[in-house]
Amino acid sequence: MNSNKFIDKDKIRNNFATLALKLDKQRHISSIKEGFMLAIPATIIGGIFLILAQPPVDPSRIAPTNIFFQFLLAWKAWAVKNTAILMLPYNLTMGLLGIYAVIGISYSLAKKCQLDPINSAISSLIVFLVVSVTYKDGNIVTTNLGSVGIFSAIIIGLLTTEIAKFLKDKNVMIRLPEQVPPMVAAPFELLIPLGVNVALFMSINGLLSLGGTSIPNLVATIIRPLLVASGSLWMILFFTFLARFLWFFGIHGDSVVNSVLTPIVMANLTQNAAAIAAGQKPSAIFAGYFINIFGAWCMLPALVLALLIFSKSVHLKTLVKLALIPDIFNINEPSTFGIPIVANMNLVVPYILIPMVNVSIAYFATLAGLIGKFYIQSPFTTPAIIGAFLGTMDWKASVLYALLFVLDFLIWIPFIKNYDNILLERESNNAVSNKTIDIVSE
Structure with missing residues (x-):
């Protein structure tokens, strides 16, 4: 095999992005x-x-x-x-x-x-x-x-x-x-x-x-049958993975996925609300902002907090000041493109896996009756820990969110430290290069 042959990753990425868009x-x-x-x-x-x-x-x-x-x-x-x-x-x-x-x-x-x-x-x-x-x-x-x-x-x-x-x-x-x-x-x-x-x-x-x-x-x-299938863990995991995977390529994954999901989760939300209104128990787990609140809206604020505490590089310390407030209100673009997470092999593994772990835990907690099911639609900019309560009217949903937030924070720490060290080394090399240029110019 010719060692000079290689996969054109940029071409694959561009083709994939074009298709998704x-x-x-x-x-x-x-x-x-x-x-x-x-x-x-x-x-x-x-x-x-x-x-x-x-x-x-x-x-x-x-x-x-x-x-x-x-x-x-x-x-x-x-x-x-x-x-x-x-x-x-x-x-x-x-x-x-x-x-x-x-x-x-x-x-x-x-x-x-x-x-x-x-x-x-x-x-x-x-x-x-x-x-x-x-x-x-x-x-x-x-x-x-x-x-x-x-x-x-x-x-x-x-x-x-x-x-x-x-x-x-x-x-x-x-x-x-x-x-x-x-x-x-x-x-x-x-x-x-x-x-x-x-x-x-x-x-x-x-x-x-x-x-x-x-x-x-x-x-x-x-x-x-589609609505029944949407209640399965595998379906929830698939859409959770797909959204993060698309974001890694710089595509607005939530927008693409929501094009398909919105009718499903809205139908499930309305069905749950009708059950509550009739004095019955709701049945649909995958409803409302379930996948958002326990997925990206938990994982990304935890990432920003980890950056705030542990980052030392100028880039990340500057970025976290810009991303902190938007992330609290579920606006994640500053952190996604600023860190960046897009095309960043140092962070892709936790970025994709953490929300999948989160929604799995939330799924089984809901299935076991430990937290209520979503039947209320709150504004999407509602801080997720509050949205978890408002969506289910169950305080235990907010407790679960807090526990998942802590778990996500702990998982992010080693990855953040590793990426921060890479940036520190890069900033140090750039400083040395700039100093050398100044000396030569003198």
Whole structure:
């Protein structure tokens, strides 16, 4: 074998980065991700009211022996008395998540397709309501508008917008004279795409009804194995590994992975919230920010703290001052690119393995009932130790986070010291070189 032959690592890295970026920027995938981002405020508001309506306290297990327990019991009594009022915002936010998803996805895709985003969102919403809303005993049933209908909302949001684009490209639309104001012309331009979409999806839904099902129920049945698989440790480990692996190549791993994961974890989160609202136990482990809080949002702040205490090189001491505050609020780019972790063989092993160890421990702790499951969506900039509590309403989740943080900190120490010594030697050599240049120039 010719020893001069070698693997072109830069070429492999560039090709891999190009592929991942194309996947992340693919218009349908990015529209799904952006659509759910638009729905996040609704999930946060709904989660707040669900907390108010379902206090994390069991009156049969505590007595009013101190002020804190008295507060919890009073909160519980107040919540029971006002359940109907408190649950209304929850039912109209997280309970209708499919509506917000179909609006957001269609709106985002329409902008990429050079369509009117408002018209597209309205059209997709109408189609979604037509195929999802059912009647029972004269009452409207909204079950398909929540967690059950999330994936049908994705499909309808994408397909109705693409159909509208196809009709526009083929000039199949009502065009009024240019003298007509755009505000007046826009509703007429919507008529044919809306009519085609409604007729198409109603026809499909009608055929499915002959078999006793509907579009939302059929999609939910097809997707159910994926949701079940998402609860496995292997699936969680795979996505944890993939995100860190992509980051090592300088690709925004969380963004790429979230393009696929967001519908899954949001569906699981909504399902867990619905169980809590019904007085039942949630079932999905892989929900909300589980993988983030116990993964990168634990590992990277521990890394920054280790740098703060043990680093001696000018580079790392300067970097940690810039990265400390952002990392507390889950903004990790300064540390990822500043240390750097990207393409750094000295840190790649702990960078990939630590979050995998973390989520494994958190998975088994959740499975054993030691900590609660995520059912609340907190803002992503919430410090992770607080987010662990807010997401589960279980103080033990924050304790687990703290224990994992200490573990991560200890694992990082030898790697940080080794990398710091390399930088110190490099800085020393640079100083000697600069001094030599100064002497020669004199």
